[in-house]
Amino acid sequence: MAFSAPIDPQFNQELRTLLEERQEELFETFSPPESRANSQGSTENVSEDCIRHDANDDEDDSDEDEPLTEADPTELARLYSQTHPEMVHEDDHREDDDDDLDKSSVEAVFRTGCGCKHQCYTNFSVDRVWEYRLNMSEFQKDQLDVLVLAKLEQCEVQGEPIRGGKRERQFFDYVFDGHRTCEKVWRYIHNLGEKRFKNLKAHYKTHGVVPRDHGRRGKRPVNAYSFEVVQDVVKFLLRYADDNGLPMPAAPHGRDGRPPVYLPSCDTKADVYKKYVNACKVCQPAKQSVGETTFRNIWKLCVPHIQRMEPRTDVCAKCEHFRNEIQFATTEEDKLNSSIAFSGHILKAQKEREFLNSCIKRAQGEVTDITVQPPCSPCSLDLHNVHYTFDFAQSFLLPHQSRQVSPLYFLNPLRVNCFGVCNDSLQSQMNYLFDESQTIGIDNRKCHGANNVVSMLHNYFHEHGLGEKGCHCHADNCAGQNKNKTVIHYFCYRTSTGLHDEINYHFLEPGHTKCICDACFGKIRQVYRRSDVDTVSQLADIVSKSSRREQGEVLW
Structure with a gap:
């Protein structure tokens, strides 16, 4: 209803004026049962209509309405709201629930009463109703709908067929905690607005205990853009x-x-x-x-x-060069030539990437059929498609603090280098850590040279190799590290001495050399940035934590 608090004196004065203006209508509403029955020529007695409610009251005869007493403030408020629409609460025009869950508001409703002759609120305590309303507010809207629909099914009382058996009237006996209540009290206890409860009863009459769906669900919105x-x-x-x-x-x-x-x-x-x-x-x-x-x-x-x-x-220098030539070309011929060169570069990089993926796929398929426990003796297993990828990571600086310490910013930190060898057949990577004191040159010089690459590759094949007869190795196009005669001579040494029968050495297109090693280095960086690291051994622990395996694979 529009009002739930006691009526003030000004409101009563306006109601008296309204009573004088609408005497005839109010006489029909507020007259005692005996006089109203005599005026209509009916002797029917009203027993429990305020407890048993008809869902089709708008279609019933007037002699079945519940008589009210003169002191009913709820009906007075309804009549007042008809002549003063600005006083009607907005909840009466929408489906929202009564969200006022304060205990004081529940006490005010108890003082006002439900308006029926049975005084339904006297059967319950304020704490019980307040607690139950809080429980109802915890439900989501669709969940509360199903709960109310199920309770309506329990409260429904089938009436006698009327109008030639075309329709059955719906009656509901509302019960809460073993006490029969009127609809208004039952609805308030379940924290339901008047309009929402009316819609739920209409939905129950048509569909039964079925969740409600929005009428526009599955339909194209009227304001949607065209295809x-x-x-x-x-x-x-x-x-x-x-x-x-x-x-x-x-x-x-x-x-x-x-x-x-x-x-x-x-x-x-x-x-x-x-x-x-x-x-x-x-x-x-x-x-x-x-x-x-x-x-x-x-x-x-x-x-x-x-x-x-x-x-x-990080982008390819050639791609950037070709893009600038295409964008700033002055003639159509120059633009066409640059586009052809750009397309050839892209196709070449795509072919190299497809070949890398095919090598990894063959390597993983070959190892699944054989149980391998490295290290193994050279050429001890009939494997010909084992795939390795190796590369250097960006140097780590020690000490490292997750929070920037001002004095450390101006010092020259210790550089720790990281070299990774990834076995794509087993999907694992071994990381080698070495600081400035372990490089070939002085003060971290020659730390990324070919001699370092050969030294760590030889250790990996000897300590962690699978004993394969043939393998494929992929690296980037860095001439100082991988694409040089030193590394190629080392691979020739392995094949000539029987450590391998065949080694295939491949290089990706410059600028498009990202591989699985870079992904593993990125995982290490994520943990490194969030940690405080002071020594190489602590950095080795960081590398181990970045791995999903139970024991991280790291050497230093």
């Missing part, structure tokens, strides 16, 4: 990426999606949206444009491979 408008957004993004983006040869490791296209880091999504709106305006005729939020959602759902390049994203 042509969404298609225009996708076409614009694809064209913009072709003109300004930098395509990658393959998807990042671990993703089977479309290769990403990086837009310049200076172009934000808001800037791209403004260009899209301007493009829609200059079209003849002008096309409909979508809002910025919708634009971002379409971008995320339809073309997620078009991404904004981070300011420090």
Whole structure:
């Protein structure tokens, strides 16, 4: 109802005026049962109509209405609200529940009463009703709906068929804690608004105890954009990426999606949206444009491979060179030649990446059929497709604090180098740590040379090799580390002395050399940035923690 608190004197004065103006209507409502029955020529007695409620009261005869007493403030408030609509609470026009869960409000409702002759609130305590309303408020809306529908099924009393058996009237005996109550009290105890409870009864009459679904569920919204408008957004993004983006040869490791296209880091999504709106305006005729939020959602759902390049994203120098030539070409011939060269570079990088993935797949399939426990004697197992990847990581600086300490910033820290050898057949990586005192040169000089690579590769094959007869090795194109005669001579030494029957040495396209070793180094960096590290042994513990295996694989 519109009011739940005691009525003030001003309100009573206005009600007296209303009573004088509407005497006839109020006489029908407030007259005693005997006089009303005599005026209608009926002798029916009213017994428990205030307890048993009819769901179709709007269709019933007037002689079945519950008589009210003159002192009923609830009915007075209803009549007052008809002539003073500004006083009606907004909850009467929407389906929201009575969310006033304070104990004081429950006490006020108890003082006001329910308005029926049985005074239903006297059967319960304030604490019990308040606690139950709090419990009901913990339910989600759909859960409370099902609970109320199930209770309505228990309270339903089937009436006699009327009007030729076409319809049965619905009656409900509302019971709470073993006491029969009127509908108003039962609804208040279950924390339900008047409109919501009315809708629930209508839903129960039509569908029974079934969760309610929104009427528009599964239907296309009336304000949705057409397919042509969404298609225009996708076409614009694809064209913009072709003109300004930098395509990658393959998807990042671990993703089977479309290769990403990086837009310049200076172009934000808001800037791209403004260009899209301007493009829609200059079209003849002008096309409909979508809002910025919708634009971002379409971008995320339809073309997620078009991404904004981070300011420090590592890109290929050749790709950047070709992109600049295409963007700033003065003639169509220069632009065509640069596009052909760019396309050839991308295709070459894609082929190298596909060959790397095929080598890893063959290596993993071969090892699954054989139980291997390294180290093994050279050429002791009939394996010909074992795959290794090796590379250097960026140097670690010690001491390292997760919180920046000002005096340490100005000191010259100790550099610790990390070299990783990944066995793609077993999906494991061995990391070698060595500081400045263990390098070939003085003061960390010649720490990344070919001699260091050969030394650590030889130790790995001897201590952690699988005893394969043939293998494939992938490395980047760094001439000072991997692509030099020293490393190639070492592989020739292994095949000539019988340590291997065959070694295939491969290099990825420059600028597109990211491999599984870089992913493992990234995992180490994540733990390293959050930790305080003072010694090499502590750094070795950090490397072990970054591994999913029970015992991290690290040597120093």
